[in-house]
Amino acid sequence: MNHGLGRRDFLKLAGLLPIGFVAPPLVKKLGAASLLQGxxxxxxxILFDSFSASNISLHGYGRKTxxxxxxxxxxxxxxxxxxxxxxxxxxxxxxxxxxxxxxxxxxxxxxxxxxxxxxxxxxxxxxxxxxxxxxxxxxxxxxxxxxxxxxxxxxxxxxxxxxSDDGLIRDLFAKDEDIATVSWSREMKRSEYGYSYSLFLSRLYEKYKERKLASYKERYPNGLPNTNGxxxxxxxxxxxxxxxxxxxxxxxxxxxxxxxxxxxxxxxxxxxxxxxxxxxxxxxxxxxxxxxxxxxxxxxxxxxxxxxxxxxxxxxxxxxxxxxxxxxxxxxxxxxxxxxxxxxxxxxxxxxxxxxxxxxxxVRVPLMIFEPGQLTGxxxxxxxxxxxxxxxxxxxxxxxxxxxxxxxxxxxxxxxxxxxxxxxxxxxxxxxxxxxxxxxxxxxxxxxxxxxxxxxxxxxxxxxxxxxxxxxxxxxxxxxxxxxxxxxxxxxxxxxxxxxxxxxxxxxx
Ligand SMILES: [Zn+2]
Known part of the structure; x- marks a missing residue:
């Protein structure tokens, strides 16, 4: 895994530098990037939605959450x-x-x-x-x-x-992505609510989906989290x-x-x-x-x-x-x-x-700010x-x-x-x-x-x-x-x- 700066990124960064600045030919480490940026x-x-400060042990809650x-x-x-x-x-x-x-x-x-x-x-x-x-x-x-x-x-x-956003779904339903997405979510709901709409699904897609769903069932035995819809x-x-x-x-x-x-x-x-x-x-x-x-x-x-x-x-x-x-x-x-x-x-x-x-x-929510390189609380x-x-x-x-x-x-x-x-x-x-x-x-x-x-x-x-x-x-x-x-x-x-x-x-x- 390359954790360094990509060429495109480096060029973008270099574009911000004053004229006449001689950039090193390769910038591999983020430390160097930081130096350039001053x-x-x-x-x-990072925001986690509906995260109450009242329920976190850091603020004294009774459970170690x-x-x-x-x-x-x-x-x-x-x-x-x-x-x-x-x-x-x-x-x-x-x-x-x-x-x-x-x-x-x-x-x-x-x-x-x-x-x-x-x-x-x-x-x-x-x-x-x-x-x-x-x-x-x-x-x-x-x-x-x-x-x-x-x-x-x-x-x-x-x-x-x-x-539901999956390359395969898009390939299969390239012209009708809405149908694919709707079908997908309805199929997912079948297991929870006992109904199904699978008129639009091909057999290939069914097979693929079953396998994919099965892999989540192990990780999420009570169902996958979702944004209501x-x-x-x-x-x-x-x-x-x-x-x-x-x-x-x-x-x-x-x-x-x-x-x-x-x-x-x-x-x-x-x-x-x-x-x-x-x-x-x-x-x-x-x-x-x-x-x-x-x-x-x-x-x-x-x-x-x-x-x-x-x-x-x-x-x-x-x-x-x-x-x-x-x-x-x-x-x-x-x-x-x-x-x-x-x-x-x-x-x-x-x-x-x-x-x-x-x-x-x-109304009370967590806020933690980590300053660059901060080591004390x-x-x-x-x-x-x-x-x-x-x-x-x-x-x-x-x-x-x-x-x-x-x-x-x-x-x-x-x-x-x-x-x-x-x-x-x-x-x-x-x-x-x-x-x-x-x-x-x-x-x-x-x-x-x-x-x-x-x-x-x-x-x-x-x-x-x-x-x-x-x-x-x-x-x-x-x-x-x-x-x-x-x-x-x-x-x-x-x-x-x-x-x-x-x-x-x-x-x-
Ligand atoms: Zn919210």
């Missing part, structure tokens, strides 16, 4: 109070990539794009002097990557890492793909790779199956929320165990990727980041993340936001921070910011109107305010709020909005001021 280090952002991250934390800056911009893929990913809150980019409805005025306000544009690569397993995130495509040098097609994938293949490709990316690169696990359906590989489902650890039994979906404690505990097993799978694959980044020398000249677009919740009667509530398991406990991440990566690679960014530079690269951290849920709100049905979370120091506006459950035009001291009560068991009235009204006033400000451009729209 401070222009690569950036690799992240043995690899626990170990790698000694070489990373770990953010213990890092918050997503939204509560599901569309707003969460859009906030990450645009460095703005959902009330600005307006991608808060299901499968939305950002508004037109934000199309070019994205991190890919800001890294325009880098080779920019974007990939996601998640169709909702892919809508955004497609929207930002003109600022991405290589937008890798989502299907690239789906099992039948896009089946195996995480290890996605990691293998990146490990193979990354040494060939023209440098310096900015790569955003967004994997679907540990997102539902929780279908970990065989070695992670049933690790937690029958263990003795019991999750806290929290009272049902006003927005309960009426799942029982037992149902939620079981879903949580499968989710935790998916996290264990993710942790193992990230560990494998990290080892490879290290042995190939990439780590020496690359900022590597692990994060998520939002979390996941299995408590208070609620399962998943599409809910008006914004409790910690849904650092911990950051101040509250930080998804809109800060790309802002910081631009800063540390010597780029200007675009004026539209709503993020701050993260500590330790700047002193901690004292601005509030926000997460916004506005899934049913009109994009062109002020927020009238929404949930807004505001974290100020140790206090967290959750403000609900306009939901039927609170009387339509009504409002409701909760206040938690997340330092003393990280599980959010005591709503102190009535016992700490002064704090609550002070924070509420701030939040409403902000809301008024962000709603202003949409007034009378």
């Amino acid at each position: 401070e222009r280090k690569n950036v690799l952002v 992240t043995p690899n991250l626990d170990k790698l934390a000694r070489r990373a800056t770990v953010y213990f109070n890092h918050y997503a911009g939204g509560n599901y893929t569309t707003p969460g990913t859009a906030s990450l990539l645009t460095m703005t809150h959902p009330w600005s980019h307006r991608a808060f409805r299901f499968a939305a794009e950002v508004v037109e005025s934000y199309m070019d306000k994205n991190v890919f544009r800001a890294f325009e002097d880098y080779h920019r690569i974007g990939y996601t397993h998640n169709p909702l995130a892919n809508i955004l990557l497609s929207q930002f495509q003109r600022n991405i040098d290589e937008h890798v097609p989502m299907e690239k890492l789906f099992i 039948g896009n089946y994938y195996a995480l290890e293949e996605g990691i293998d793909w990146l490990m193979d490709e990354i040494t060939e990316f023209p440098q310096p690169f900015f790569a955003y790779v967004h994997y679907h696990p540990p997102h539902f359906p929780y279908k970990p590989r065989i070695e992670f199956n049933n690790i937690f489902v029958n263990d003795l650890w019991k999750p806290l039994n929290k009272p049902d929320d006003l927005f309960t979906e009426e799942n029982s404690y037992e149902t939620l505990a079981k879903a949580r165990a499968y989710y935790d097993e998916s996290i264990l799978n993710v942790d193992s694959e990230f560990g494998r990727l990290f080892d490879r980044l290290e042995s190939s020398g990439i780590l020496e000249n690359t900022w590597v980041v692990l994060t998520s677009d939002h979390g996941e919740m299995q408590e208070r009667g609620i399962s998943g993340h599409v809910t008006p509530t914004l409790y910690q398991p849904i 650092r911990e950051v406990h101040t509250p930080t936001s998804a809109v800060d991440l790309m802002t910081t990566l631009l800063h540390v690679t010597g780029h200007d921070i675009p004026a539209w960014s709503e993020g701050s530079i993260l500590p330790p690269y700047a002193p901690p910011s004292d601005s509030e951290v926000f997460t916004v849920q506005a899934r049913r709100n009109n994009v062109e109107l002020p927020l009238t049905e929404a949930t807004i979370m505001q974290v100020s120091g140790k206090y967290k305010l959750i403000y609900y506006l306009g939901y039927e459950q609170i009387g339509g035009a009504g409002e409701r709020w909760q206040l938690f001291d997340i330092e003393a009560d990280p599980e959010e068991l005591n709503d102190i909005s009535t016992t700490k009235k002064d704090t609550a009204s002070e924070l509420l006033e701030k939040l409403k001021f902000k809301l008024k400000e962000v709603n202003k451009p949409f007034q009378g729209g």
